Amino acid sequence: MSPVALPAHSLRSHRLVWSCAAVLLGLLLLLESVAPASALPPIEPLRRCQALLGGFAKDPVDLASQTQIGRRDEPAAVRFDWTRKEPAGAAPRGWIICWFLPRTETQGQWQINQLDSDEYGRLTRYDIQQLNKFLRQEFRGLQRHAKNAAADPVVVALLHLAQQVINALSLGALYGLIAIGFTLAFAASGVFNLAYGTIFTIGAFQAYLAYLVGDHWFGAGWFAVVPAILLLALAGGAAASWASDRVAFRPIGPVAASARGRQSALVAATGLLIAMQEGLRLVQGAKTRWLPYRDGNTWTLVYAPGFQLVLSRGHLVVLLATVVLVFLLSRILTRTRFGLSLRAVSDDPRGAALMGVSVPQAIGFAFLLGGGLAGIAGGFAFLHYGAVNFHIGLLTGFKALAAAILGGIGSVPGALLGGLVIALVEAAAAALGLSAWKDVLVFLLLVGVLALRPDGLLGRSRQASPEFKPV
DSSP states (O other): OOOOOOOHHHHHHHHHHHHHHHHHHHHHHHHHHHSOGGGSOOHHHHHHHHTTGGGTOSSOEEEEEEEEOOOTTSOEEEEEEEEOSOOTTSOSEEEEEEEEOOGGGTTTOOOEEEEEETTTEEEOHHHHHHHHHHHHHHHHHHHTTGGGSOOOHHHHHHHHHHHHHHHHHHHHHHHHHHHHHHHHHHHHHSOOOTTHHHHHHHHHHHHHHHHHHHHHHHGGGGGGGHHHHHHHHHHHHHHHHHHHIIIIIGGGOOGGGOHHHHHHHHHHHHHHHHHHHHHHHHHHOSSOEEOOOOTTOEEEEEEETTEEEEEEHHHHHHHHHHHHHHHHHHHHHHHSHHHHHHHHHHHOHHHHHHTTOOHHHHHHHHHHHHHHHHHHHHHHHHHHHOEEOTTHHHHHHHHHHHHHHHHOTTOHHHHHHHHHHHHHHHHHHHHTTOGGGHHHHHHHHHHHHHHHOTTOSSOOOOOOOGGGOOO
16 A cells, blocks of 8 residues: 655644744743742752751651752751641740851851751750761661660760760860960960960961861862871961060060069050950951861760760860870970970079070970960861851960969969869860850859969969069
8 A cells, every 4th residue: 555645734734833842842941041040949958957857856747948048158048847746835836947158158068057946046056066966876876776775874874974074085185285385485484475365266277278278189088188287277376476475575574573574464465365366357257167067077985775975086186186295295395405494494584594595585485385285276176176266266265274273373284184174164064054154164163273272283382583573
């Protein structure tokens, strides 16, 4: 049979239909390409915020989400609402709002800066990190069938106490390093360099800048350059401290020689603190810089139903590095010419000068050592806690000064002990739900100890040399 030929008008109608379909398809593709990016919200911020829902609702009902996402240089927000199955005195509808940093500040990543909730109020970035840690531990516990196991309250309490001790050891090490800086500078010159808190901040910013360079060149492998980051923080702190001695304190002359010298040094230290603090604010800005979160930075030491004792990479690095730094410092002070000169100037500046010791050089060396310790402590703090801003070291510096006085000014072991005691007080306050009162408790402890032991826990009362008796 021969094929049936279609009429010409039928062929034209089929071509018209296919042409119309092609035009419609092209229009749809064009509309899709020019549609605003906000028409369909990105999935990543929704996923990150929803991952925190487990801390507020186990089985949310009628879960609904809203997004507020603008330009890359603007903060973004994600809100979740749900219905509680068993309100138990709370509102029947629950909600959380996750606030994200501008992506221009986080190398394009979605990072939650804070979280608001109807049940617990506002959570800071630190609170969110702890919540993430808790949810990961809970998930691992479910994987190990911990849900069906009975938790022993005594074991849970002991593990919680051990966790607070680990947290306090790393925090106390940071306070202790800065307190040693205060001790060295005061022993050599009689000056309390109040700017050590700001030097701590300078070290943290140095570490942040080094991290940016490492992240640019090595990407996810930036962690390999951590030693270089810490060395840069140490060098920045040492240089800032040495410069503060040259600019502010050395022109005053022997501080302990008269009451006027001590007053002038205190005024100079206060002015230096304010100038450096405001200089950092103007140069770096008031916003907080964040270190992107890295999963896998914690190890579970002890597992029990209801609680896991964990050790983070930051805990380990801070503790081991502090032990190494204190050992090196002891060798420098006891085995090197600079260390022996520093100890001689601390005991008797006039006698050391008569023996040929350069007193200004020894004092400058003390400031150099103290500033290096404060700077590397700032680097540790940035890598461990993941945040830095211009005022991060203000209260930290005063707490470190309190640690130096509490342990006994002039005693390096006392400075470390004072830092540990203050950190333990803060950890205990947090464990008891008194985080808002921790600073009050710390300085009340300082006042109480000094009332009973004016020379501190490990301090010794020393007679001033005849040439430098207080006026």
